[in-house]
Amino acid sequence: MTPNTQETWIILGATSSMARAFARSVAQDGAAVLLAGRDMEDMQVFALDLALRGAILAEAHAIDMRDNTGFAPLIERAQQEEGQISVAVFTGSMPPQSEIDDNPELIHGVIRDSFTGPAEFLQMIAPEMETRGGGQVVGVGSVAGDRGRIGNYVYGAAKAGFHTYLSGFRNRLNRSGAHVLTVKPGFVDTAMTWTVDGMFLVASPENVARDIRKALRKKRNVIYTPFFWWGIMSIIRSIPEFIFKKLSV
Amino acid sequence: MTWKTDTHTGWGRVHSTTGELARPERQSALLRLTETITAPAIGMRRSYGDAPLxxxxxxxxxxxxxxxxxxxxxxxxxxxxxxxxxxxxxxxxAPQGWLPAVMPGTGFATLGGCIANDVHGKNHHIDGSFGDHVESITILLAGGQRKILTPGRNKDLFRATIGGLGQTGVILSAKLRLKPCVGDVIMVTEQRAADFDAFISLLDNSRATYSVGWIDATAQGNALGRGILEEAETGAGLVPAPKRAKSVPFNAPGWALASPIVKLFNALYYRRVPKTGRTLVKPIGDFFFPLDAIHNWNRLYGKLGFHQFQCVLPVDRKDDLREVLDLIARSGLASPLAVLKRMGPDVGDQPAGMMSFPQEGYTLAVDFRNRPGAEILIHRLEEMTADAGGRVYLAKDSLARETRIKSMYPEHATWCDIVNKADPEGDLKTDLIRRLDLRTAQ
Incomplete structure (x- = not known):
């Protein structure tokens, strides 16, 4: 952010703990924050918290990734603010794979929350960002999107789709001066992973937020957080498929 | 999806426990959880013993x-x-000119924990304890009913909740009266106290808003009770931002805190401050939360963990305090972490909570690595405290015995009545409550 220019951050999926940590981090630097999510009561409390921590503006907006009626009003609200508009996407849902196996229809919700919902929103806001020239996009994917695993391949597929989308979106926005960062977190200590067994090297949401801010400053394109997941995923990606199909990693 | 089995400990790491934990991230999730289940709340688990287990x-x-x-x-x-x-x-x-009126020795303590243990800070002699600055508490009673507690509307339940060890319900939120501060910088004056009498006299005569004493709990003979008094006032100014916290990566070996090493460390630490004293300017956090700069410092005590003993003795029992210190010094079991502080009289017409620890007098806190002898020593210290009309701090304790503790807290029986009515099934009991049978009046 250049000095004296306001930056307005739209935070999609604002009730997740990673989104909270990130929103607090930009609030401390005096950004305007538009929180978007489903739990209005929760976001309204959080908006006050952000204002006290330094946000020049903090508001809660009802939005549901599965229903695009909330998208346009939020974009119009952001247009009223001067300066840069930036978007951070923290949405996603990960029902246990076994539940999806029992009820295949659940797949649509996962894809909508983790991929097509936020992608549709980004498509809608892109022209405004191009007009203004500048701004930043943070898309939170997952290491699960790097390879389909037996434990959560539907979620992984949705995130893989989102990664590919972000790659193209970065190419598009780069022409007008906006920067797109793809974030692939490993295990993060959130409500989503609270009861998941077998987690190791778990990062706190605050550490992830710090990594994201640092990557934005350095204009990185794709990051793993914590960084060592790059190594872990390089190994996992390099396992030949005829072996990988027998593994349960 | 809500409950997970987890093994965890208090800060002292002597006791560990396995139980089911939920960690709601939204009020709606918490309310859903507590519709059917009543369970005690825990925070950052900075209580040393079994209070958060x-x-x-x-x-x-x-x-x-x-x-x-x-x-x-x-x-x-x-x-x-x-x-x-x-x-x-x-x-x-702080940058807006306010501070929590009372801050404990670690900034990691949660608001709920500060209320449930009615913590005190370096300004107790002036401002009383944490509970003295609580305007209202929103609590979730056993059974799921939400209630706002204030001294005006429901004084008994309010006072049973302050220092109430979580036994009246789950504290959801609280409203605090803050203390004005000049800025986010603090001026600290350090001076040596050569022995016990000098230390007591410095403490008694201190007029500073914030004061705390480090005491060399290994010094014997003429040097018994020597230490450093720190007095501080907030101010405005510019100081370098605090460094990012370091972390202790693994358990230290047992010999790291062996008696000769602690003695040597303490002697050097004492001489760190010039004979004539000195004044330093620091970021507020460095003064209020000195140990927070080292994450997981509890690992320095090794894998067996440690006990902290903290008592308060009345003002007129200085001789007993000297005996307590003497016994600790002669045992050779103390660690460098030992604190002596003057506590003031109640700021209101009664203590903030029925089970509040603070009372007017001198409070001494000493860490002991968990090893043979520590337990016997702490039991003896507890006896001496009881005989001198003092109190043992339950947030630190993991060893005390039932009957003595109950007689130290004069409002215990009343508190029992109230909490047993608020939680008749005893669903909010913790290990501490069971160990000391605190829900039964003596």
Whole structure:
């Protein structure tokens, strides 16, 4: 952010703990924050918290990734603010794979929350960002999107789709001066992973937020957080498929 | 999807327990949880002993419900969710001219924990304890009913909740009266106290808003009770930002805190301050929360953990205090972490909570690595405290015995009545409550 220019951050999926940590981090630097999510009561409390921590503006907006009626009003609200508009996407849902196996229809919700919902929103806001020239996009994917695993391949597929989308979106926005960062977190200590067994090297949401801010400053394109997941995923990606199909990693 | 089996400990790491934990991130998730289940709340688990443990039971981790709900910069009133950390409040508020009126020795303690243990700070002699500055508490009673407690509307339940060890319900949020401060910088004056009498006289005569003494708990003979008194006032100014915290990566070996090493360390630490004293300017956090700069410092005590003993003795029992110190020094079991502080009289017409630890006098806190002899020594110290009309601090304790503790807390029987009515099934009991049978009146 250049000095004296306001930056307005739209935070999609604002009730997740990673989104909270990130929103607090930009609030401390005096950004305007538009929180978007489903739990209005929760976001309204959080908006006050952000204002006290330094946000020049903090508001809660009802939005549901599965229903695009909330998208346009939020974009119009952001247009009223001067300066840069930036978007951070923290949405996603990960029902246990076994539940999806029992009820295949659940797949649509996962894809909508983790991929097509936020992608549709980004498509809608892109022209405004191009007009203004500048701004930043943070898309939170997952290491699960790097390879389909037996434990959560539907979620992984949705995130893989989102990664590919972000790659193209970065190419598009780069022409007008906006920067797109793809974030692939490993295990993060959130409500989503609270009861998941077998987690190791778990990062706190605050550490992830710090990594994201640092990557934005350095204009990185794709990051793993914590960084060592790059190594872990390089190994996992390099396992030949005829072996990988027998593994349960 | 809500409960997970977790093994955890208090800060002293002597006791560990396995139980079911939930960690709601939103009020709606917490309310859904508590519709059917009543369980005690826990925070950052900075209590040393078994206060935050519920063996084979359930507990609700409140640390993700940590938002500031409202702030009135004119009146100095703040409301926040129970999981917010005191150090975070200090960081946010100090640049705006306010501080939490009372701050414990670690900024990692949560608002809920500060209320449930009625913590005190370096300004107890002037401002009393944490509970003296609580305007209202929103609590979730056993059974799921939400209730706002104030001294005016429901004084008994309010006073049973302050220092009430979580036994009246789950503290959701609280409104605090803040203390004005000049800025986010603190001026600290350090001076040596050559022996016990000198230390007591410095403490008695200190006029500073904040004061705390480090005491060399290994010094014997003429040097018994020597230490360093730190007195401080907030100010405005510019100091370098605090360094990012370091972390102790693994358990230290047992010999790291062997008696000769501690003695040597203490002697050097004492001489660190010039004979004539000195004044330093620091970021507030460095003074209020000195150990927070080293994450997991409890690992320095090795894998067996440690005990902290903290007592308060009345003002006229200085001789007993000297004996307590003498016994500790002669045992050779103390670690460098030992603190002596003057506590003031009640700021209101009675203590903030029925089970509040603070009373007027001198409070001494000493860490002991968990090894043979420590337990016997602490039991003896507890006896001496009881005989001198003092109290043992339950937030630090993991060894005390039932009958003595109950007689130290004069309002215990009344508190029992109230909490047993509020939680008739005993669903909010923790290991500490069971160990000391605290829900039964003597």
């Amino acid at each position: 519920n063996s084979d039971g359930r507990a609700i981790d409140m640390t993700r419900l940590d938002r500031i709900i409202s702030f009135d910069p004119e009146a100095g009133l703040l409301e926040a969710e129970a999981g917010v950390q005191i150090g975070v409040l200090a960081d946010v508020l």
